[in-house]
Amino acid sequence: MSVDINAANQTAVGRMISSRPMLTGVARAGDVVPGLRENLLLHAGPPIEWERMSGPLRGAVIGALIFEGLAKDEAGAVAMVERGEIDFEPCHHHAAVGPMAGVTSASMQVYVVEDATHGSRTFSNLNEGYGKVLRYGAFSDEVIAKLRWMNGTMGPILAEALAKSGGIDLRTLLAEALHMGDEGHNRNKAGSLLFLKQLAPYVRDSEVLKFVGDTALSVLNPVMAACKAMADAAHGVEGSTIVSTMARNGTDFGLRVSGLGDRWFTAPAMVPDGLYFTGFSSADANPDIGDSTITETAGIGAFAMAAAPAIVTFIGGSPQDAVHATREMYEITAAEHEHFTIPVLSFRGTPVGIDLRKVVELGITPRVNTGIAHRQAGVGQVGAGLVRPPMAVFEEALVAFAERYGF
Amino acid sequence: MSPEPVTRCGVRAGSYHDSIVLMRLQRALAALPGVIDAGVIMATPGNREQLAAGGFDVEAAANPDDLLVAVKAESESLAAEALSRIDALLRVRAADSSEDYRPHSLAAAFKQLPEARWVLVSVPGRYAADVAGEALEQGRNVFLYSDNVPVEREVELKRRARDKGLLVLGPDCGTASLGGVGFGFANRARRGNIGLVGASGTGLQAIMSRIHALDSGISQAIGTGGRDLSAEVGGITAGQALDLLRRDPETDVIVLIAKPPDPEVGSRLLAQARATGKPVVVHFLGAPLPGRRLGNVSFAATLSEAAELAVGPHPPAPSPAPPFTPSPGEGKTCGSVRGLFSGGTLAYEALLGLSAFLAPVWSNLGKYRLDDLLRSREHTILDLGADEFTVGRLHPMIDQDLRLRRLRQEAADPEVGLILLDVVLGEGSHADPAGELAPEIAHIRASRDVEVAVVVIGTDADPQGLETQISTLETAGARVFRTVTDAVEWIFLNRTEAPETAPVPLEAVQAPVAAINVGLESFHDSLRSQGAASVHVDWRPPAGGNERLAGILARMKA
Numbered sequence: 001m002s003v004d005i006n007a008a009n010q011t012a013v014g015r016m017i018s019s020r021p022m023l024t025g026v027a028r029a030g031d032v033v034p035g036l037r038e039n040l041l042l043h044a045g046p047p048i049e050w051e052r053m054s055g056p057l058r059g060a061v062i063g064a065l066i067f068e069g070l071a072k073d074e075a076g077a078v079a080m081v082e083r084g085e086i087d088f089e090p091c092h093h094h095a096a097v098g099p100m101a102g103v104t105s106a107s108m109q110v111y112v113v114e115d116a117t118h119g120s121r122t123f124s125n126l127n128e129g130y131g132k133v134l135r136y137g138a139f140s141d142e143v144i145a146k147l148r149w150m151n152g153t154m155g156p157i158l159a160e161a162l163a164k165s166g167g168i169d170l171r172t173l174l175a176e177a178l179h180m181g182d183e184g185h186n187r188n189k190a191g192s193l194l195f196l197k198q199l200a201p202y203v204r205d206s207e208v209l210k211f212v213g214d215t216a217l218s219v220l221n222p223v224m225a226a227c228k229a230m231a232d233a234a235h236g237v238e239g240s241t242i243v244s245t246m247a248r249n250g251t252d253f254g255l256r257v258s259g260l261g262d263r264w265f266t267a268p269a270m271v272p273d274g275l276y277f278t279g280f281s282s283a284d285a286n287p288d289i290g291d292s293t294i295t296e297t298a299g300i301g302a303f304a305m306a307a308a309p310a311i312v313t314f315i316g317g318s319p320q321d322a323v324h325a326t327r328e329m330y331e332i333t334a335a336e337h338e339h340f341t342i343p344v345l346s347f348r349g350t351p352v353g354i355d356l357r358k359v360v361e362l363g364i365t366p367r368v369n370t371g372i373a374h375r376q377a378g379v380g381q382v383g384a385g386l387v388r389p390p391m392a393v394f395e396e397a398l399v400a401f402a403e404r405y406g407f
Numbered sequence: 408m409s410p411e412p413v414t415r416c417g418v419r420a421g422s423y424h425d426s427i428v429l430m431r432l433q434r435a436l437a438a439l440p441g442v443i444d445a446g447v448i449m450a451t452p453g454n455r456e457q458l459a460a461g462g463f464d465v466e467a468a469a470n471p472d473d474l475l476v477a478v479k480a481e482s483e484s485l486a487a488e489a490l491s492r493i494d495a496l497l498r499v500r501a502a503d504s505s506e507d508y509r510p511h512s513l514a515a516a517f518k519q520l521p522e523a524r525w526v527l528v529s530v531p532g533r534y535a536a537d538v539a540g541e542a543l544e545q546g547r548n549v550f551l552y553s554d555n556v557p558v559e560r561e562v563e564l565k566r567r568a569r570d571k572g573l574l575v576l577g578p579d580c581g582t583a584s585l586g587g588v589g590f591g592f593a594n595r596a597r598r599g600n601i602g603l604v605g606a607s608g609t610g611l612q613a614i615m616s617r618i619h620a621l622d623s624g625i626s627q628a629i630g631t632g633g634r635d636l637s638a639e640v641g642g643i644t645a646g647q648a649l650d651l652l653r654r655d656p657e658t659d660v661i662v663l664i665a666k667p668p669d670p671e672v673g674s675r676l677l678a679q680a681r682a683t684g685k686p687v688v689v690h691f692l693g694a695p696l697p698g699r700r701l702g703n704v705s706f707a708a709t710l711s712e713a714a715e716l717a718v719g720p721h722p723p724a725p726s727p728a729p730p731f732t733p734s735p736g737e738g739k740t741c742g743s744v745r746g747l748f749s750g751g752t753l754a755y756e757a758l759l760g761l762s763a764f765l766a767p768v769w770s771n772l773g774k775y776r777l778d779d780l781l782r783s784r785e786h787t788i789l790d791l792g793a794d795e796f797t798v799g800r801l802h803p804m805i806d807q808d809l810r811l812r813r814l815r816q817e818a819a820d821p822e823v824g825l826i827l828l829d830v831v832l833g834e835g836s837h838a839d840p841a842g843e844l845a846p847e848i849a850h851i852r853a854s855r856d857v858e859v860a861v862v863v864i865g866t867d868a869d870p871q872g873l874e875t876q877i878s879t880l881e882t883a884g885a886r887v888f889r890t891v892t893d894a895v896e897w898i899f900l901n902r903t904e905a906p907e908t909a910p911v912p913l914e915a916v917q918a919p920v921a922a923i924n925v926g927l928e929s930f931h932d933s934l935r936s937q938g939a940a941s942v943h944v945d946w947r948p949p950a951g952g953n954e955r956l957a958g959i960l961a962r963m964k965a
Binding site for chain 1: 425426427428429430431433434444445446447448453457458460461462463508510511512514515518519947949950951953955956957959960962963
């Protein structure tokens with residue numbers, strides 16, 4: 001049997017590029033996310049059982065069970081989990097993505113993104129802003145109270161605003177944000193303001209406007225759902241070596257490959273190399289966590305670093321380093337994006353479609369820009385920086401591809 | 408007595424900074440002498456809370472839009488010193504690195520320097536052929552410095568290159584100078600009109616240097632790699648290089664040097680050297696000279712002589728068709744050459760001369776010995792005076808019976824285009840050798856498209872009558888020469904076939920030179936210092952040298 005890998009990859013990455021994710025609504029997860037049941041919690045990254053979960057993910061699980069009213073407190077939540085009453089599955093198995101712990105339960109509101117090209121629907125939870133937040137594993141009363149406000153008040157208001165606005169073209173929004181200094185993962189300042197600008201005419205509630213406006217990551221969650229739509233469009237192409245998922249659960253890094261079905265390839269997640277907030281160091285850092293690597297999978301984030309010179313300190317300090325970071329990613333990708341362009345590179349398209357073969361051949365793993373979570377539940381973000389996935393997962397996937405296709 | 412740490416803070420009102428700047432400032436302050444820890448925040452209530460949680464007891468008045476810096480130091484003065492640095496540290500900017508991006512792959516390098524026509528490869532031998540192959544795939548010429556490349560790979564690469572009109576210099580090619588830029592090991596020789604082709608790197612350098620010392624200069628120096636002129640490789644690169652220099656307007660004179668080539672390869676290259684129409688100096692180290700000169704091709708005995716001959720002066724090349732009575736077979740010398748000699752030394756000289764450009768030449772004298780002396784094959788020179796032909800028979804200088812029969816036999820062979828004879832006059836020889844040969848020659852010339860050339864050795868005092876003998880032969884339709892050298896040169900100049908080769912575009916050797924370097928960084932530095940554009944590839948073995956994975960990747964590419 002022989003497959004034309006290059007042709008398959010062009011098909012896969014072509015589907016990724018042509019995907020046109022539209023943010024059309026906000027809805028209760030249990031009503032829209034396929035397969036989401038009352039006793040099921042979705043989480044970031046590849047599959048993982050409670051025993052192996054890191055601090056932030058455990059904390060988020062506890063918080064979600066309290067939020068759902070399934071448990072009264074931490075002890076009750078842990079007991080439920082240990083009795084085996086709660087199932088855990090990756091967001092990625094349910095057309096969803098979530099930043100950091102990514103824990104999503106049935107009562108939570110989620111953004112609904114529809115791919116106008118390929119017809120798929122993808123989902124992501126609402127961004128909680130800064131400080132004590134569930135996505136970093138916090139589950140104190142104030143965290144739960146904020147979740148109740150977000151899901152009870154803000155969610156329906158955003159849903160109504162999106163319905164009135166006719167939806168937001170996230171691909172266009174991202175393309176514009178890349179020209180305004182965002183890379184779409186660690187820096188979403190411009191994108192979040194564009195998001196606010198599009199919502200504002202349809203939102204009367206100043207508290208909601210302030211909340212969306214105060215959070216420079218507001219748009220990250222819809223952007224992630226958009227990237228999930230793009231990546232899913234590239235998934236399942238026979239013979240393709242394009243990476244269609246990269247995600248971390250705080251314990252393992254996992255990836256999936258377009259031509260290798262739904263099999264996860266995993267290895268222990270790395271601790272990011274980054275800058276730390278006052279009072280913290282790498283000793284406090286949890287291993288890499290979150291589904292936000294979907295942005296790099298879709299050709300933005302660290303891959304578009306050259307577009308975001310304001311955050312180059314993460315990677316060495318000079319704008320030249322940012323350009324080099326993007327140039328390096330061109331070496332392991334199959335195409336240049338038609339819609340996402342980088343002014344400083346003469347509007348060259350961002351590198352898109354990670355080719356497993358090139359990663360292994362050149363020994364260059366994808367760059368990932370990331371926030372850094374504290375290893376203990378609930379402390380929150382302690383820094384931000386760069387991480388690279390372990391090479392072992394790419395090597396393992398290459399061997400599996402060779403076995404599957406007879407190379 | 409350990410001093411009590413002191414915490415001091417500073418405020419910059421209305422000074423907004425991105426959190427990254429704050430983190431960088433924090434790190435810089437903490438690294439100052441005597442500073443135990445530092446905290447840098449925008450003074451929002453939440454951030455102040457976090458600062459307090461970090462062990463900084465701070466009471467300073469500050470608004471949310473203010474920059475608040477706290478320093479915990481070993482002494483009051485060290486804390487003050489640290490705080491005095493805030494503004495300077497905020498102004499620190501990382502130097503804009505002007506160093507270019509170093510790609511890891513050829514593909515990325517080609518995007519970075521699309522005008523690059525050359526790829527210099529000096530990676531370990533077992534990877535070199537793959538890198539060179541990728542360069543060819545991308546339509547680039549290759550300077551292949553690496554050694555330990557298997558000869559099969561060399562053949563495969565060079566055939567592929569030839570079909571695409573590209574050059575592969577090497578493997579194990581140390582030297583080239585193209586468009587005025589030295590590749591690998593090259594001397595800084597003056598630019599001039601002498602083009603060099605060499606299978607020997609140091610040989611090229613010796614000639615380059617000598618030409619420079621003689622106040623002359625070189626246009627191009629093209630190294631081919633030491634195996635290029637072997638039978639396996641077939642002189643592919645040298646042939647392409649000669650053809651390129653033929654068309655190169657910068658090149659007026661060509662020098663071709665090599666260790667002794669495979670005879671057939673050498674003969675093909677001489678045919679190509681003739682086809683250049685430019686003066687060509689050939690030096691095959693240690694190989695017997697076929698003569699001093701054949702048409703536009705001179706033969707040098709040493710490297711320095713090659714340089715001196717190249718510098719000149721260059722005598723005009725003889726006209727390829729010496730004036731002669733037109734005949735039915737005019738100019739047709741492209742079939743096989745058959746020489747039927749009565750004189751052994753004349754036969755040997757003809758064999759030596761013709762072998763330079765007609766190899767293999769079969770004979771009863773030299774390296775390519777006929778199995779069956781009664782049947783010629785391809786090009787054949789026979790000494791009919793040798794013992795094996797004179798058993799029970801008179802020497803052909805006296806009795807031409809055998810030679811006449813063999814003459815008819817050769818003429819009847821449809822492969823044959825030219826028959827070469829000698830007539831040796833003087834005391835003791837046959838009384839009228841030309842008279843005996845003439846009817847047969849006339850018959851051949853009249854009935855077949857076969858040229859007949861005769862070398863007549865004798866003086867105008869010889870009893871057979873030199874003039875009469877010559878005119879008898881000429882009347883019969885033969886071309887008459889007075890020396891073997893003249894006859895050989897005439898044959899050389901009238902061979903019209905030149906090996907076909909897809910021409911290498913002249914741009915390959917024209918300025919401006921742009922190249923991609925994979926391997927030794929010094930080659931990249933050298934190119935840059937000569938003003939050539941160069942991108943250095945930060946090369947690593949495929950899959951980090953993991954052979955199993957590299958094998959999979961190779962199969963996926965196949």
